[in-house]
Amino acid sequence: MAETELEQEPKSEDDKSYSRRNFIKGVIAGGAATYSAGYLFRAGVANAQSSAPGAVERLITLRVNGQDRRVDVLKQETLATTLRYKLGLTGTKMGCDRAECGSCTVLLDGVTHYSCSVLTHTVRGREVTTIEGLANDDGTLHPVQQAVVDGAGFQCAFCAPGFIMSMVAMVDANQSPSRAEAAQALSGNLCRCCDYDKILDCAVSAADYSRRG
Amino acid sequence: MANGKLFGTNYSPPDLVAKMTGKAKYxxxxxxxxxxxxxxxxxxxxxxxxxxxxxxxxxxxxxxxxxxxxxxxxxxxxxxxxxxxxxxxxxxxxxxxxxxxxxxxxxxxxxxxxxxxxxxxxPFVINPLDSLRPGGPNARVGGNTVKDRKDVVEIKWTAQDFAEAGEEMPMGQPEEEFELGDIAKGFEEADLVLDETLYHQSQSHHPLESxxxxxxxxxxxxxxxxxxxxxxxxxxxxxxxxxxxxxxxxxxxxxxxxxxxxxxxxxxxxxxxxxxxxxxxxxxxxRVTRSEENAYGRARPGFQGRIKVGFKADGRITAFDMYLIQDNGAYGRSGDFTSASRCVSLNYTPLNMRFRGISILTNTPTRAAQRAPGGVQITAMVEPVIDKAAKELNLDRIEIRKINAPDNDTVYGSNQHNVTSAYVRETLDKAAEMVNWEEFKQQSGRTNGSKVTGVGVALSSYVAGSRGFDGLMVIKPDGNLYVHQGIGNLGTHSTFDTARVACDLLDIPWENTVVVWGNTGKHLPHSSVQAGSQTTHAHTRANLAAATALKKNLQEIAAKELGGSPDSYDVSGGRVHRKGNRASGMTLAHAAERAIELGAKYDGHEVAEDINEWTKTAAAGLAGQGAMGAAKDNYGGEGDLWSFVVGVAKVEVDRETGAVAIQHYTAVCDTGSVMNPRGLKAQILGGSVQGFGLARSQKWVYDPKWGVPFTQRLYNAKPPSILDVPLEMEGAAIEIPDPQNPLGAKGIGEAPFGAGVAAVLCAIQDAIGEFDLKRSPMMTDLIINQLENQAQPYKVLETDV
Incomplete structure (x- = not known):
């Protein structure tokens, strides 16, 4: 919290009066923060700071979309940050950075995870699959992607990469989901356009496309 | 025109592959x-x-x-x-x-x-009524309301205003006021008068991309x-x-x-x-975090309201007296509360009506239009009151809405405007037919263990278009049509939908069409904002105008080269050719080359005087690249554009836990001719589901002592998830063309939201058989208290609790 200085101590202990002490207590109780203590990171876009002596920062190898990627990762760095700001994989979106919305969903060894809430260091040796890793090199779409394109799925589509990763995991686990099963499988993802009806249409057809290959 | 090859058909917009592969860059x-x-x-x-x-x-x-x-x-x-x-x-x-x-x-x-x-x-204030009390705090130094969009002034009501109101909403001196007919006479003629104090919450927009x-x-x-x-x-x-x-x-x-x-x-x-x-x-x-998004990412203003309605025994509304206190946030002046008066005037065509309103500044996030601004709040507040009247008068809930519904001859609002079209009775009929209403409504009150079923109907409306913007397009020597779209790409697909109008007029396949959008460096024409459901109407017309101008240029180019009059040429199959003889003519690629040689108006070196300066600059940037069509929508028209949505919901309420499950939802709209059926269904169902959130879970909570919000993040703002929607939802349009668009289309983004909120609120009210919850969202605790005859934890007029 930034330093605040209140020159005048309140004269009364009236409920609404401010004192620095009461104010801070109130803010802490309210869970509010003075600035966005949200997702912070040291982006390595152009000017990443050099690591301090003794820091845990280090070069590691990640297996991402079938490739080995060498990357300099801080100990507190999340996978979403690494993907987006160090590996150029901006298809993975961050909608909340607190495991609330699912926009950052990726697969770790085929299982859905919120990459905003996974520390990059913990995925060494695991297969990371992002939205960029689904289509073939020749541009042929993954059956799930093709089903969604054919079904004109999603509106603003900011949530789409996360949903599609969940759909891929869903069809791997259940080749012919009912709408109710699809809804359960996708319930970790939010769509603020609330295009859920069409998303369910696409999810069922995605399973169809996947079965047929 | 509404029967072109592409207009009215489903397709996959060309940005979808980028969106589904992660290549789309936000x-x-x-x-x-x-x-x-x-x-x-x-x-x-x-x-x-x-x-x-x-x-x-x-x-x-x-x-x-x-x-x-x-x-x-x-x-x-x-x-x-x-x-x-x-x-x-x-x-x-x-x-x-x-x-x-x-x-x-x-x-x-x-x-x-x-x-x-x-x-x-x-000093700060969160509840507008606190600021209106004598000696109450002001949100800004110098006052609690913005006058004439520039001056901050102070308005206080009298102690007597508050004392007289008791538990109901006080009604002191308003800022805005109008009366249509004679409101006192209207109440004299009424067989039933309901007088309700109601509250609708403020709500952050929370788009997923901050x-x-x-x-x-x-x-x-x-x-x-x-x-x-x-x-x-x-x-x-x-x-x-x-x-x-x-x-x-x-x-x-x-x-x-x-x-x-x-x-x-x-x-x-x-x-x-x-x-x-x-x-x-x-x-x-x-980068903007989620809680920052909540802070300066805008919000819908809340209303405290007093709604007094007089009904004849047949349900006809003789008098509608509304007073709204708008929670304005600290900046600007939202138009929601006056828009709400227009929605009431249009949806119910009351024989006599009075509106009073005041917009009070509070120390809460800045307000802005949110999908059907004012329309959502008032629909959520009033529709349950209409149902209460239907119950007391023993009337069918669709019939009571039909008897008050507007039609093409309706004039509405304080300035008594016309509408271009309003097929509301047809929309209600179609909704009734789709759900088989006579049987559907029999489910009301049915029990299954501790669970009881309720059904609800709601009518919602909102503005649906604007006029007079520009279209800009070029056929280049590669034979492709480039449609430049200045509107945004919000996900409604209208950026692409409205471009297809040009393909139909020029008979150019979609595969040979490139939509250019989203970068002002790429020469974009003057456009409507992508808001207020404007683009469908505005840019089908603008692109029709530009395509018509382009077709005329192509006909003239052919006549210059091949002889005869321009009228003797047609444009089809990728050629401009003599009518009835496709062999005699030239390809569009060739015509584009000729246009460049001819210059002047043919390749955009000269453009119509009446197009916007911004479009002229864009046209100048494209001049010399091919055959250009640049034109303003001069189709004209009288009256305001409105679209309408009827929502029908079925819910099951657990009387032991207060839990609500929405089991069915159908939405039917009057939005004119349909450009893109799948996109339309997504708009009306998506908009409705956003409404489910306001009906059931989404609200702000503020700490009144410190004036800080508790609901800054998605997990406590509680927007609907995929598990909150019924597995089967239906969406349809009555597909009666709007007479004032050559293509018949109106917009639809706004109106579904209010239908979604209100249909669910009405259905919950129906299930629990109590018609006085008075505020939304109807969360489990409120429902349980109501069922158990327990006092609610807060009074009707408390905000952000």
Whole structure:
């Protein structure tokens, strides 16, 4: 919290009066923060700071979309940050950075995870699959992607990469989901356009496309 | 015209592959060499004056490149009413005070920690009624309302106003008022009079993509990547905020991750990245977190309302007397409450009507239009009252809406405007037919163990279009049609839908059509904002006008080369040819080459006088590249455009737990001819589901002592999830063309939202058999208290609890 200085101590202990002490207590109780203590990171876009002596920062190898990627990762760095700001994989979106919305969903060894809430260091040796890793090199779409394109799925589509990763995991686990099963499988993802009806249409057809290959 | 090959058919918009492969770039996906990261220092208090800022320690930190305060912002002409990117007098908790650009976010955040700000706390208010009390606090120094969009003035009601009201909403001196007919006479003629005090919550927009922004300068031009609903119309706003000429702005916004009205002309924080970048001499990315999005990402104003309605025994409304207190936030003046009066006047055509309203400033986030601004709130408040009347008068709930419904001859609102079309009875009939209403309604009150079923119907309306914008398109020597679209790409698909109008008129396959959008460097015409359900109507017309101009040019080119009159030529099958003889003519590719040779109006070196200056500049940029069509929508028209949605919901309420499950939902709309059936269904169902959130779970909660919000994040803002929707939903249109659009189409983005909220509220009310919950959302605790005859934890007029 930034330093605040209140020159005048309140004269009364009236409920609404401010004192620095009461104010801070109130803010802490309210869970509010003075600035966005949200997702912070040291982006390595152009000017990443050099690591301090003794820091845990280090070069590691990640297996991402079938490739080995060498990357300099801080100990507190999340996978979403690494993907987006160090590996150029901006298809993975961050909608909340607190495991609330699912926009950052990726697969770790085929299982859905919120990459905003996974520390990059913990995925060494695991297969990371992002939205960029689904289509073939020749541009042929993954059956799930093709089903969604054919079904004109999603509106603003900011949530789409996360949903599609969940759909891929869903069809791997259940080749012919009912709408109710699809809804359960996708319930970790939010769509603020609330295009859920069409998303369910696409999810069922995605399973169809996947079965047929 | 509405029977073209593409109009009315499903397709996959050309941006979908990019969206589904992660290649679509939203504002925060761009990178630039040397890019710095920005963080903001935001007010910890709901209202304070910043007396001093000491940035010395921060400036000395390694890696800190620039600090921006309100002093660095250019002067703009409306400082009293509107908010700016940064302020020295924050008026809500979370309002940005300064910004730091540093080599990375951690460094920027560390710098913010090192900045010392001296605040003088000022009085604050969260509930408008507290501010209206004698001696009550004002949200701003000098007053609690904005007059004439510039002056802050103080309005207080009298102690007597409050005393007389008792538990009901007090009604002191209003700011806005009109009466249609004779309201007193209307109540005299009524057989039933209901007088209700009601509340509708304020609500953040929470688009999934926050309003992040990246900017850099090159050759004295500002390149800015923003999340905005509108493309061309955002650039002038950027210029104004940054203090430069619009010609210096290159705005890139190919994708927008949701807006719902919160990003109509861009966002208030665009100036931060732009000016930090200028100061630092480096590109700057400003990433906006979810709780920041809640703070300065805009919100729908809440209403406290007193609604008194008189009905004849047959359900006809003889008098409608409404008084709304609008929770305005601290800045500007929302139009929601006056829009609400128009919706009431139109939806129920009351024989006599009075509207009174007041918009009171509070120290809460800045308000903006949110999908059907005013319409959603009033629909959610009034529709359950209509059902209460239907029950007391023993009338069918669809019939009571039909007897009051508008039609094409209706005039409405304080200025008694006409509408272009209103097929509301037809829409209600179609909804009744689709759900088999006579059987459907028999389910009301059915029990299954502890669960009881309720059904609800709701009618919602909102404006649905505008006129007079420009279309711009070129056929190039590659034979392809390039349709330049200045509207945004918000996900409604109208960027692409409305381009298809040109394909139909020129008989050009969609595969040979390239839609150019989302970058003002690519020559975009003057367009409507992508808001208020405008683009479908406005840009089917604008593109029809431009395609018609292009066709005329092609006919003339053919006549010049091959002889005969232009009228003897037609355009089809990729050729301009003699009517009835496709062999005699030329390919469009050849015609494009001829257009370039001919110059003048044929290739855009001359354009119609009446098109907007912005379009002229865009046309000049494209001139000489092929055969151009550039024209203004001069189709004209009388009356206002409105679309209508009827929602029908079935819910099951567990009488032991208060849990609500929505089991079925059908929405039917009057939106004229349908361009894209699948897109339309997505709009009406998606909009309705957003409404489910307001009916059931979404609300603000404020700490009244400290004036800080508790509901800043998605997990406590509680928007609907995929498990909150019925597995089967139906959506349909009555498909009666609007007579004033050559293509028959009206917009539909707004109206579904209110139908979704109100149909679910009505169904819950029906299930529990109590018609006086009086506020939304109807959460489990309220329902249980109602069923158990327990006192509610708060009174009707309390806000943000």
């Amino acid at each position: 504002a925060e996906d761009f990178r630039a060499e040397g890019m710095l990261m920005a963080k903001l220092l935001m007010s910890p208090m709901p209202h304070a004056r910043v007396r001093n800022i000491d940035t010395r320690a921060a400036e000395a930190m390694e890696g800190v490149h620039a600090i921006l305060t309100a002093d660095d912002l250019p002067e703009t002409d409306n400082l009293v009413g509107s908010d700016r990117a940064l302020t020295m007098e924050p008026m809500y908790q979370g309002e940005p005070i300064l910004a730091v650009a540093a080599v990375d976010e951690q460094t920027a955040a560390n710098a913010i920690e090192a900045i010392r700000v001296d605040y003088e706390p000022l 309003r992040s922004c990246m900017a850099y300068w090159q050759n004295d031009k500002l390149y800015i990547h923003v999340s905005t609903q509108s493309a061309q119309r955002t650039a002038p706003g950027v210029a104004r905020q940054v203090g430069i000429d619009p010609t210096q702005v290159v705005l890139i916004a190919e994708y927008c991750g949701g807006g719902f009205g919160s990003k109509i002309g861009g966002t208030v924080n665009m100036a931060i990245a732009a000016l930090l970048s200028k100061k630092a001499g480096r590109p700057v990315m400003h």
